[in-house]
Amino acid sequence: MGPSGEGASRAPGSLAGPGVPGSGAGAAPGPPARLTATHLLRGLRRALGVIPFGLYVAFFLLAPMVAVAIGAFQDNNGNFTRSNVHAATHGIYLHGFWQSILLSVISAVLPGILGLILAYAIVRAEGGNLLRQIAITAAGVFANFGGVPLAFIFIATIGSSGLVSQWLTSLGFDPYNHGFTLYSLLGVVIVYLYFQIPLMVLVILPALEGLRPAWREAAENLGARSWDYWRYVGGPVLLPSFLGCVLLLFGSALSAYATAEALTNGTIPLTAIQIGSFLNGNVIAGQENTGKALGLGMVVIIAVAMLVYVAMQRRAAKWLR
Amino acid sequence: MASLTRAAPEEIAPPGRQRTVFRGATIWRWTVIIVAAVYFLLPLWAALRFAGISAFGSVISEPGFTSSLALSVRLAVINTLITIALMLPTTVYVHLRLQKLRRLMEGSRSCRSSSPRWCLSWACSPSHRASSRARRGCLRWPTWCWPCRSPTAPSTPGCARPT
Amino acid sequence: MVPARGPWLGREICEHILAPYKVATWGSIPADAKAADGTWFADYGGYVAIGYDSAKVKTPPTSFADLLKPEYKNQVAINGNPTQASAAFSAVFASALANGGSLDNITPGVAYFKKLHSVGNFVPVTASAATMESGQTPIVVWWDYLLASEIGPSVKSLKIVIPSDASYAAYYDQAISKSAPHPAAARLWEEFLYSTTGQNLWLQGEARPIELSTLVKDGTVDQAAYKALPPAPAGSVTFPTQAQQAAAENIVAQQWSSVIG
Numbered sequence: 001m002g003p004s005g006e007g008a009s010r011a012p013g014s015l016a017g018p019g020v021p022g023s024g025a026g027a028a029p030g031p032p033a034r035l036t037a038t039h040l041l042r043g044l045r046r047a048l049g050v051i052p053f054g055l056y057v058a059f060f061l062l063a064p065m066v067a068v069a070i071g072a073f074q075d076n077n078g079n080f081t082r083s084n085v086h087a088a089t090h091g092i093y094l095h096g097f098w099q100s101i102l103l104s105v106i107s108a109v110l111p112g113i114l115g116l117i118l119a120y121a122i123v124r125a126e127g128g129n130l131l132r133q134i135a136i137t138a139a140g141v142f143a144n145f146g147g148v149p150l151a152f153i154f155i156a157t158i159g160s161s162g163l164v165s166q167w168l169t170s171l172g173f174d175p176y177n178h179g180f181t182l183y184s185l186l187g188v189v190i191v192y193l194y195f196q197i198p199l200m201v202l203v204i205l206p207a208l209e210g211l212r213p214a215w216r217e218a219a220e221n222l223g224a225r226s227w228d229y230w231r232y233v234g235g236p237v238l239l240p241s242f243l244g245c246v247l248l249l250f251g252s253a254l255s256a257y258a259t260a261e262a263l264t265n266g267t268i269p270l271t272a273i274q275i276g277s278f279l280n281g282n283v284i285a286g287q288e289n290t291g292k293a294l295g296l297g298m299v300v301i302i303a304v305a306m307l308v309y310v311a312m313q314r315r316a317a318k319w320l321r
Numbered sequence: 322m323a324s325l326t327r328a329a330p331e332e333i334a335p336p337g338r339q340r341t342v343f344r345g346a347t348i349w350r351w352t353v354i355i356v357a358a359v360y361f362l363l364p365l366w367a368a369l370r371f372a373g374i375s376a377f378g379s380v381i382s383e384p385g386f387t388s389s390l391a392l393s394v395r396l397a398v399i400n401t402l403i404t405i406a407l408m409l410p411t412t413v414y415v416h417l418r419l420q421k422l423r424r425l426m427e428g429s430r431s432c433r434s435s436s437p438r439w440c441l442s443w444a445c446s447p448s449h450r451a452s453s454r455a456r457r458g459c460l461r462w463p464t465w466c467w468p469c470r471s472p473t474a475p476s477t478p479g480c481a482r483p484t
Numbered sequence: 485m486v487p488a489r490g491p492w493l494g495r496e497i498c499e500h501i502l503a504p505y506k507v508a509t510w511g512s513i514p515a516d517a518k519a520a521d522g523t524w525f526a527d528y529g530g531y532v533a534i535g536y537d538s539a540k541v542k543t544p545p546t547s548f549a550d551l552l553k554p555e556y557k558n559q560v561a562i563n564g565n566p567t568q569a570s571a572a573f574s575a576v577f578a579s580a581l582a583n584g585g586s587l588d589n590i591t592p593g594v595a596y597f598k599k600l601h602s603v604g605n606f607v608p609v610t611a612s613a614a615t616m617e618s619g620q621t622p623i624v625v626w627w628d629y630l631l632a633s634e635i636g637p638s639v640k641s642l643k644i645v646i647p648s649d650a651s652y653a654a655y656y657d658q659a660i661s662k663s664a665p666h667p668a669a670a671r672l673w674e675e676f677l678y679s680t681t682g683q684n685l686w687l688q689g690e691a692r693p694i695e696l697s698t699l700v701k702d703g704t705v706d707q708a709a710y711k712a713l714p715p716a717p718a719g720s721v722t723f724p725t726q727a728q729q730a731a732a733e734n735i736v737a738q739q740w741s742s743v744i745g
Contacts, residue, residue: 028330049414052407052424060388064554092738124346131354142361151609153364156371160558160607161619164369176604184744194361260671265572265608266565266600269741277737278568284567287553371618 016048021107064225065299071292088293094270100254103185103270107253112246114193115200116238122201123208131250136205144197151262154191185268188260196249203245207238239316247309251302270296485660485670492498503662505671507678512698516723526694527677528686529655531646531721533628533714539641540622548582548596551623557604561611561621565631566736567611572598574654575625576736577724582650587724590732594739601743608744613638627654628714629691636690644714651717655694680704684733692716 072088075081087093123137123318158164158175159182168175211234219229257272266273271294277284277290358379380386504522517526534545541559545551551560566572580586580593600606609615611624612677613635631644658677660670676682683693687709697703724732 016418018601046418050411050419053411053426056407118353118357121357125350126347153368155609155620157364157367159620163370164363192546194364194435197357198361231730253324261565262609265610266567266740267608267744273565274567274741277565279628280568282568282570283573284737 020059023209053309068292068295068299071289072296073293074289076286076289079165080268084290084293087290088297090185092269093271093274093294093297096271096274096294097301099185099269100271100298101301103188103192104250104253105229106189108246108249111193111196111200111249112242115197115245116196116204116242118197119204119208120203123205132205135201137207139201143195143198143199143202146256147258148262150191150194151259154182154194155263158187178185181266183267188263188268191259192253192256193261196253200245203248204238204241207241211237236316240313243312243316245308247305250305485664485673490517495565501662503572503660503664503667505660507674507696509678509695511531512695512735514720517694524659525645525698526655527658528629528689528691528693529653530629530692531651531653531714531716532574532625533631533644534623534625534630535616535631535635535644535645536623536641537616537619537639537641538643540619544643545623545643546645547647548579551605552600552646554603556623558607560600560605560623560625560674561607561609561615563612563624563626564610567733567740570654571626571630573736574627574652574660575736576645577732578625578650578742579652581652582647582731587728588724590719590733591739594736594743598743604696606743616642629689630689632712634712646714646717648717651719651721653718653721654723655692670722684709687713 006145009292072084073080073082089097089294122131125131154162156162160176162182166173182190215233216229219233224232255272257276260268261273261276262272264273268276275291275294275298278294281288412426415426490692502523504519506522507525508589510518510522510525513525518524534548534551534649536545538544541556543553543554543555545553548554564572564573565571565578570743576593576597577587578589578593579596580590583592583596585592591656597606607621609621611626616622616624616635616639624635626635628644628646636642658674660667660674664670678695680699683695684704684706686693687696687699687706690709690712692713693699696705696710701712
């Protein structure tokens with residue numbers, strides 16, 4: 001076979017990276033592992049390298065999660081109670097969880113698709129390297145935008161007295177008279193796109209560049225049309241990356257607080273804002289443990305999302321093994 | 322064979338159709354890029370007009386502006402240095418010696434994305450060495466945030482952002 | 485010395501950290517604005533008022549009922565999230581009083597804001613001097629003294645009116661911490677705040693001192709500053725008790741996020 005065959009057969013190996021057997025130095029060949037002192041010592045020595053990271057994870061991730069989990073089941077005097085969790089899973093807080101999940105799913109999948117389209121356009125456009133550089137730098141900047149400044153620039157654009165709203169009104173079509181409002185779930189999604197799309201572009205751009213032209217040629221030679229290429233070659237290669245980034249976007253949207261708070265001031269039930277009300281203490285005081293129960297709920301949601309992701313990732317990356 | 326020329330698929334099309342396909346695809350790509358540019362830049366311009374140009378001159382002379390800006394920059398630099406010092410060796414080490422921990426690290430990254438985020442800097446994943454173009458792109462990314470990822474195992478940064 | 489908003493100091497969590505003290509003018513402070521044992525006592529405050537930019541708002545609103553009119557589309561805002569900001573919470577309480585509610589029942593207040601949103605008049609952003617200046621929120625429901633001192637300097641055409649259908653006032657309290665390093669100095673400071681000079685200083689800061697009625701009766705009030713205040717509604721003010729406040733907060737916490745979603 002010519003170079004196209006070589007390219008196609010090399011694809012799984014090159015992209016699977018650490019999945020390829022024997023590529024990591026961690027693979028230990030030879031006699032079956034026995035729990036001897038040598039093996040233990042070797043294992044410990046290997047683990048030494050990740051101790052700093054382990055400490056970071058323990059202090060900044062596990063300890064707060066454990067503290068929140070414990071606090072969720074305590075009342076103000078430290079006694080065990082299930083009332084916080086009960087309150088957090090009923091009424092307006094349950095509604096808040098559903099709204100937050102809905103918002104996060106939309107704010108993960110929609111920018112995922114839009115970011116993919118944008119990244120593909122950047123990769124294939126003839127601006128060449130300059131366009132790519134500008135796009136990556138801009139994406140890096142916009143991915144970090146958020147909070148009150150982001151809410152402000154959108155209020156200045158499509159708020160009730162924003163630039164675009166006034167321009168449309170002068171053309172005879174006032175969006176606010178026709179049911180549109182920035183201060184709603186739709187508005188929050190539009191604002192979230194601003195930092196979610198660049199994050200997606202940053203992730204998927206290298207993946208798209210990893211798609212060799214040789215594969216496209218090979219597919220064309222075999223009679224595939226554009227759609228067939230994407231369905232059988234491009235799509236499966238991109239899917240694991242895509243799924244990973246969608247999970248990241250989901251978590252990012254779920255935990256975003258300041259932007260939604262600045263836009264809606266609590267008029268939409270979102271878990272992050274409700275937690276803020278408990279912790280803020282200016283009006284509601286003495287109920288921080290209910291806030292911790294809500295936080296525990298968020299951790300559970302993320303854990304479930306990760307399980308879904310792992311299951312989908314296994315299926316998606318199956319053909320690579 | 323067509324593959325020897327390493328030509329883009331559109332250019333293999335018969336001459337008559339070639340230019341139409343080429344132009345159609347080009348228009349689509351640039352439309353997408355222009356729409357994206359409008360979406361990202363228009364709010365910034367609207368904010369500029371809302372605030373007024375004069376506000377930018379006066380904000381510098383606001384009391385406390387330079388001190389808070391200096392503090393923010395200091396915090397950002399220290400944050401970035403600590404993150405690089407922690408994550409760069411760890412990632413390289415995990416990739417070279419502890420493959421099994423890779424999934425765990427990705428999992429903890431996703432967990433972190435559900436709490437106040439950190440700007441991670443990850444080393445270029447070695448699977449990129451197979452794709453030299455991607456590696457060139459990786460090395461040229463802005464140094465203050467070095468996101469790098471492999472197509473199969475997304476090791477994505479969760480960049481710090483005011484949430 | 486611990487100045488704090490309204491019923492905060494009355495909560496059980498605070499009582500054990502306060503040292504009782506009764507200032508010389510203790511008798512001039514209304515009974516429901518102080519703790520009987522002298523642990524805390526109200527000092528200055530104001531009414532929930534409607535502030536509007538008269539240059540942009542052609543028909544002056546005078547009550548909460550007025551704000552529902554269509555000419556105020558996308559113009560009315562409060563200062564924050566009522567589950568997090570006391571000023572916003574008080575605006576909701578005042579609107580409850582205007583709509584058939586009472587100090588025991590804040591539900592009509594939340595319903596009012598739901599209605600305000602459904603007719604398109606409510607803007608959920610946090611109102612401030614900047615939002616009024618830029619024209620984003622020409623009408624703000626906030627404390628009268630904060631409207632005067634925070635927005636007044638930058639919006640020259642600001643007018644403040646206390647709504648005719650609801651009078652809800654709240655006062656900042658004073659208290660002395662049990663572990664104060666200089667308790668005598670703290671007490672002396674409290675005496676100054678409650679002297680005629682001190683109370684008139686609050687008046688010059690466009691807030692209402694708690695002993696205002698006594699000052700007016702005795703003729704010791706600063707007339708110029710007194711005239712500059714928006715006219716207060718007739719009758720005395722009733723403050724919500726601890727229990728009423730706590731119940732209202734719980735209702736707002738449960739219902740506020742249903743205003744839009």
